[in-house]
Amino acid sequence: MPSTRRSLLTAFLTLPLIDSARTRAFAQAAPELPLTPACDDGDDPTLEREAGPFFKPNSPLKRDLYPDSPHGERITVAGVILDTRCWPLSGSLVEIWQADEKGDYDSVGFRLRGHQFSDTQGRWWFNTIVPALYPGRTRHFHFKVQRPGGRVITTQLYFPGEARNAGDRLFDEALLLNIKQTGDGKFGRFDFVT
Template sequence: MIPAANLHGRNHPAFLAEQIQMLHAPVAPTLMKLSIDLLTSAPLLPNGAATILAFHVWRYSAMPTRRHFLISFVTTPIVLPSLGHAASTPVELPLTASCADDHELTPAQTEGPYFTPESPEKQDFASDAPGGERLTLAGYVLTKKCQPVAKALIELWHADESGTYDNIGYKLRGHQFTDADGKWWFETIVPGLYPGRTRHYHVKVQRPGGNVLTTQLYFANEPGNQRDRIFNEALLLDIRATSDGKFGRYDFIVA
């Protein structure tokens, strides 16, 4: 952290650039380079300007990245109520559904008009829409007794940042299978809005030998949620802000 005394007493660009480089928290490379270039090439900054710039760089650098959330999610065992414990440290992100013995299944919703069958198997959707806001989408597939389901199918499709679906190819469309611990994740973007709907993802989930769950996932505090005729707050994502986008979590409970 940059000491407050130094911020208020030293406005010289070279000094501030050195302080930024000394930050222990990770900083997005583009922001780091831009900040240091500005500071080292500019004349002495006006009173207060250096303090404000350095503070915002520090604040940005202190935020975790999507990768940090994903690593924590992937490497930390799940705490299942039916087991009462995990193999090691409890997971940092709690289950998005209150899973207990014989808990209710994840609500089903309409497929919508833009589903395309035979999607490719992939996790990286973000490269399909490089201009969109990045979001890592992750979660578990669980049984009604809170047991993780391995090799469950997860199929995802959604609009791009402008609210448009690719109905010709497979941009922002694909599927994958849960790992041995029932975990799944996609690297994608925040979908845009299109007329008549709030912001959402479309998902299909199927455990081996089970029924297909077709549903949708939503964002909290969206103005369109209350106007959307099928919005269901039980399908809200747990969204965390990161320094390079967002991390969204949802755990499906399937039959």
């Protein structure tokens, strides 16, 4: 039976933490989706990128964005928030905003925009769509991540194998999602280090 986004998310959410602290084995929730990028003690935080002109404050608390754009290609984006020692961080803010299936951002409301807080094991996830390309940019998601009491990291996550990656001035391989095609869409994994 082929994998589905739901089965990969379920595996991601049910794998126990080793020692209740270190996430090296935990971060391998689905064997096809290794920790991205690998977290080693003393790691630098996730690379920052500009927010761009489409950020809006006060996004709603929601993780299911797919109903905002039901004609787009489904993707579940998930990961763990880690500190620089690779310890999971619960209660961290994770905010996403993105283009729709036509390459447009909602500048009036909050379509394809939302936030959540990582769970007790540092995990976060959004059910959404693959954003379309638009002039001058490669395919990407925008994120803001803030650990409790920490500063906000603003970044962008990219899709592997995109022809426009090489020509996008903001693209960096360290910000590539690890993507698996499933029977009902894509499943992308990225762990933020803050």
